[in-house]
Amino acid sequence: MPNVREWLNSLKQKFAPKEGQPPVPKRVRDYIGGSQIWRSFLRHGLPKTDRIRALVVLSNVLLHLHPVKIRRSGVKLRYTWCMGGLTFFLFLVETVTGLLLMFYYRPTLEYAYVDIVELREQVPLGVMRELHRWGAHAMVITVWLHMFRVFMTGSYKPPREFNWNVGVVLLVLTLLLSFTGYLLPWDQLAIWAITVGTNMARATPLLGHEGPGSQLLALGDVKLIHAGSDARFALLGGRFVGAGALLRFYVLHCVGIPLVAATLMAIHFWRVRKDGGISGPL
């Protein structure tokens, strides 16, 4: 391998300490930082000056959500509790772990439970299901604490009324995400928790077959709302928690609700900026 050796030698010569030159780490840094690859990724040097600190945030798609400068109270944990950020982080954790779990899981009566058992017994060092489940519990808690903080600092007041509303919808979506995921392991806990939860839909006014006013929705003697056509049936895709419910909850859990939630999150974050950044006393 003469070529590799030659190249290594040339590198050695290049970085050999010489009189009047900066130390090696700095020169390595300059070499990498000056390369075409690096400069195509990041169009600025290290954030040593205020100008580059601004550029870091402005020219990076992942960071541009932030303003370049921010009120000092906005970075204080004492003020923000970091709960909104943690909720978003947990959403990302749920997305990644959920995606990996989808490799092993089939939402049918035949396979659902067996797949979880297999996952448990066959996959070495598996903590994805644990991360997903505990992360989901944690996300419900952080989203409540986030709402609690926003209330206690009066941050829902003008001009942030609309964003508070987006947040309320996101809170409900978080609960629905957790609720739909609850069914998927298809064990006794899952099926009966969902049975108890969805039994309420039977009693929906007008739209549930045991709800007040549902008798009014009838054409002559023909009832429009019965156990095979009411709100609970629409939710479960059947008269009880079975194959239809499992598939519906799976699709809503993995695709439907996350899509809506991600869209609303984008609006939520964008709106924080447009409403003048994180709240603070005027």
Place this chain on the structure above:
Amino acid sequence: MQFVKDLFNFLSSPAIFFTLVIVLFFVALRTRRLWTDRVGTVALVAVVVYFVVSFFDPNFKKVVTAPDNVPIVGMLFLIGFFAWFSLKQAYENDDRMARGEPPAEKLETDEKVWCWPDLVYTELIALLVASIVLLVWAILIEAPLEEPASITVAPNPSKAPWYFLGLQEMLVYFDPWLAGVVFPSLIILGLMALPYIDTNPKGNGYYTFRERAREIALFLFGFLVLWVFMIMTGTFLRGPNWNFFGPYEYWDPHKLVPLNNINFSEFIWVRWLGTGLPQQWLAREIFGILVVLAYFLALPPLLARRWLNDIHRKMGAARYAVGIVLILSMIALPIKMYLRWIFNLKYIIAIPEFFFNI
């Protein structure tokens, strides 16, 4: 020891526990001296000691350490901590403002910092800490998996996911169309309406109690006393057949609780007038209907004229109407709970013909 356990079991029965929590809530909210570092530390130590000591009781340990109940215990600590933390800052700011100084956040607002590194590094550290906590939690506690699902074998008790246990607990006092549909919808609508009803311009962007005492008291009453307390009751104190069990009580599936609840119509027609129930539902339930109508239609104008005069004038008719109906709906829950506990009242209006029971 058994005496202490029996005492705690007795104190945690719904009527007594709820009353204690309400009294404690309103007294504590207005007591400035409680919201200090010292009292917070003492309270934390007391609760931790209570949990550690109680762990020696097998019944307590069994319920509290169920894997899916661990996050609820964590939530109780977190919500307790942050309630104390926010009120501490609120009262400190109130003290500052009473001295003519701006709130503590104001000093920090005037100064701006670079997003890089101040914010980005804070986020990175938070992300790392959260990842570590979550990983350790995931490694230590395995996600539970019960027997395969069976539609024919119902576990006793069958419980909804823990964050809906407040609603399930509400089923003790209200029918599903209220506890499961109307009240949850009102909670969501109420939260959404909040910024449009609350016209108080003060307290925007900093912790304060004095400037928004009413709003904070109402919100925390709904969040802490009703929502979180009911979840705690539903998780830890409700066993087989949804019967009440004290924290140190064995969950006996054969526990018998007499059901002797009676409807408002029976109070009126049978006990008071002594005529027996009329056959026709409207005649039978007319008093209950009048009571409920009076609660939602006559009470708001009366309140506006008498006690909430200034609020009514400040808010305007539309805001007042929406706000007062939401608040009355919220207070309807504790009212119904006390009616149940004191008079064994089942329904104020009972029209099972139309599934319409209140």
